[in-house]
Amino acid sequence: MKPVVGMVVKNKMQKSVVVAVDRLFHHKLYNRYIKRTSRFMAHDELNQCNIGDRVRLDPSRPLSKHKNWIVADILKKARIYVPPSVETNTDSETKTEVSASSS
Amino acid sequence: MRRERDSLVLGRVIGDVLDHFERSVNLIVTYNRNNDTSSSSNSGCCGREVTNGCERKPSQVVNHPRVDIGGCDLRTFYTLVMVDPDAPSPSDPVLKEYLHWLVTDIPATTGASYGQEMVCYESPRPAVGIHRFVFVLFRQLGRETVYAPGWRQNFNTRDFAELYNLGDPVAATYFNCQRESGSGGRRRP
Numbered sequence: 001m002k003p004v005v006g007m008v009v010k011n012k013m014q015k016s017v018v019v020a021v022d023r024l025f026h027h028k029l030y031n032r033y034i035k036r037t038s039r040f041m042a043h044d045e046l047n048q049c050n051i052g053d054r055v056r057l058d059p060s061r062p063l064s065k066h067k068n069w070i071v072a073d074i075l076k077k078a079r080i081y082v083p084p085s086v087e088t089n090t091d092s093e094t095k096t097e098v099s100a101s102s103s
Numbered sequence: 104m105r106r107e108r109d110s111l112v113l114g115r116v117i118g119d120v121l122d123h124f125e126r127s128v129n130l131i132v133t134y135n136r137n138n139d140t141s142s143s144s145n146s147g148c149c150g151r152e153v154t155n156g157c158e159r160k161p162s163q164v165v166n167h168p169r170v171d172i173g174g175c176d177l178r179t180f181y182t183l184v185m186v187d188p189d190a191p192s193p194s195d196p197v198l199k200e201y202l203h204w205l206v207t208d209i210p211a212t213t214g215a216s217y218g219q220e221m222v223c224y225e226s227p228r229p230a231v232g233i234h235r236f237v238f239v240l241f242r243q244l245g246r247e248t249v250y251a252p253g254w255r256q257n258f259n260t261r262d263f264a265e266l267y268n269l270g271d272p273v274a275a276t277y278f279n280c281q282r283e284s285g286s287g288g289r290r291r292p
Contacts (some may be wrong), residue, residue, distance in 0.1 A: 063193070
């Protein structure tokens with residue numbers, strides 16, 4: 001069975017994520033490949049997934065009304081921008097003050 | 104056969120309740136549409152056969168089902184167990200497995216009505232989440248070799264089979280059941 005791999009697009013729920021799975025299919029008339037996206041709700045037991053993570057899904061029994069998949073593996077974590085913390089800002093300010101006083 | 108095995112694995116019946124086994128006997132579980140438990144000749148045609156992973160409402164499974172067992176030798180006896188591995192809720196199954204029905208000494212080629220009902224049928228009433236209800240069939244070593252457990256909750260099918268030397272299951276099937284939604288509308292205090 002072909003593995004179901006997709007991107008996490010929503011993780012606001014507890015222990016649940018929405019995963020968008022892209023697929024390509026060939027259109028016979030236009031002789032072009034068309035991309036379609038399916039959105040699956042999946043069970044994330046440890047709340048590990050973030051938006052943008054690439055995950056592999058395994059089918060499971062119905063876990064809720066819309067949830068029939070389990071996050072089997074996080075293939076690639078999303079690169080999340082972390083702004084410089086307040087501590088680093090204060091450190092840089094003190095350094096500039098020290099340098100100014102020494103000069 | 105392969106598809107049936109896959110559905111039991113997919114539903115985590117194999118793993119949560121049973122180990123891998125080879126199906127050697129036909130097991131047909133049928134709930135009557137009109138909740139009539141009489142084994143009339145036409146009850147089979149108007150019944151709803153349980154297939155692996157099918158959905159049943161609590162109102163459809165109030166009375167015990169008609170169970171038909173295959174085989175060829177009337178001197179072979181079987182034990183039928185019905186358990187709920189998701190009691191009281193699938194996310195926290197502290198009562199798993201909950202025993203709903205236990206019938207022993209069922210002769211081959213007959214049904215559960217010909218056996219001895221050790222634990223009477225308790226209709227499924229799932230409160231939270233989607234519950235699996237699993238029917239497991241074991242081949243007995245002899246007649247009157249299986250006895251009822253002391254209580255229904257925290258029943259373990261594997262330990263039960265080991266205790267009475269039942270060996271691996273010969274057939275299994277399961278269905279899903281969840282609480283029926285109310286009539287809707289705003290609740291008044």
